[in-house]
Amino acid sequence: MKDLKDKVAYITGGSKGIGYGVAEKLIEAGMRVAISGRTLKSVEKAAEQLGNDSQILAIESDVTEHGDEKKAVQKILDKWGQLDVVLANAGVGNFAPIDEMSDEDWHQMINTNLNGVFHTLKASVEALKESKGYYMTLASLAGCNFFATGAGYNATKFGVVGFSQAVMLDLRKYDIKVSTIMPGSVATHFDGNEPDASDEWKIQPEDIGEIVVDLLKLNSRTLPSKIEVRPSRPDKK
Numbered sequence: 657m658k659d660l661k662d663k664v665a666y667i668t669g670g671s672k673g674i675g676y677g678v679a680e681k682l683i684e685a686g687m688r689v690a691i692s693g694r695t696l697k698s699v700e701k702a703a704e705q706l707g708n709d710s711q712i713l714a715i716e717s718d719v720t721e722h723g724d725e726k727k728a729v730q731k732i733l734d735k736w737g738q739l740d741v742v743l744a745n746a747g748v749g750n751f752a753p754i755d756e757m758s759d760e761d762w763h764q765m766i767n768t769n770l771n772g773v774f775h776t777l778k779a780s781v782e783a784l785k786e787s788k789g790y791y792m793t794l795a796s797l798a799g800c801n802f803f804a805t806g807a808g809y810n811a812t813k814f815g816v817v818g819f820s821q822a823v824m825l826d827l828r829k830y831d832i833k834v835s836t837i838m839p840g841s842v843a844t845h846f847d848g849n850e851p852d853a854s855d856e857w858k859i860q861p862e863d864i865g866e867i868v869v870d871l872l873k874l875n876s877r878t879l880p881s882k883i884e885v886r887p888s889r890p891d892k893k
């Protein structure tokens with residue numbers, strides 16, 4: 657995708673954090689961007705901050721619901737007639753030693769982080785075949801490094817990495833590119849964080865946006881399928 661102008665992207669979980677930062681960079685690149693979240697109010701507020709013009713579409717959709725994702729993609733096709741880029745970004749993190757992990761927290765993570773990326777892919781794959789588009793997932797370094805209290809989160813992110821790599825093999829014959837981005841600490845609202853000056857050492861959401869733009873612009877013959885991203889100086893924590 658040499659020229660990104662007017663290409664259409666769908667970012668799940670774009671109301672804040674990484675999804676919002678990626679939306680900023682795609683809009684700057686001239687793309688039309690749909691962002692989603694669980695409540696229309698939060699997504700509309702984000703769309704307003706992003707400029708709320710004809711380049712932006714706010715969608716209420718819960719990725720845990722396959723039907724919501726189908727309707728979200730249909731809304732995008734109805735508005736813009738095409739879908740070129742999908743970033744399955746929506747995710748949650750509930751951390752506890754496994755003997756203290758509640759059923760509710762476990763299932764929320766599996767349903768959002770893992771079933772969610774499946775729902776988003778299934779809802780958009782025919783449109784991506786049409787556009788010879790790009791499907792990206794937002795995994796994590798927790799998709800290759802395990803840690804105490806991370807059993808549920810690790811399970812979902814290891815799952816997302818495996819899913820994305822296998823899907824890449826399934827879909828490349830349609831000229832659909834698939835990549836998974838695996839960041840370390842990013843300054844977002846994740847796990848109840850409120851980003852402030854003490855987060856300066858972390859990756860910033862717009863940095864992930866720059867990576868997405870670079871991936872989209874890369875020569876069509878080349879595909880970085882798995883991208884690990886980390887803060888350069890975690891010792892400044």
Ligand SMILES: NC(=O)c1ccc[n+]([C@@H]2O[C@H](COP(=O)([O-])OP(=O)(O)OC[C@H]3O[C@@H](n4cnc5c(N)ncnc54)[C@H](OP(=O)(O)O)[C@@H]3O)[C@@H](O)[C@H]2O)c1
Nearest residue numbers: 669671672673674693694718719746747796842844845846
């Ligand atoms: N922050 C990090 O250090 C870090 C590192 C590696 C990977 N990640 C991953 O990056 C992704 C984005 O997280 P973030 O750090 O940007 O966190 P965040 O600031 O908390 O944002 C999470 C986003 O996901 C949305 N969301 C949550 N559940 C949803 C659902 N069921 N349906 C639709 N949207 C939903 C939220 O929207 P609403 O609340 O409006 O519904 C919000 O827009 C996640 O997959 C996370 O695992 C984060």
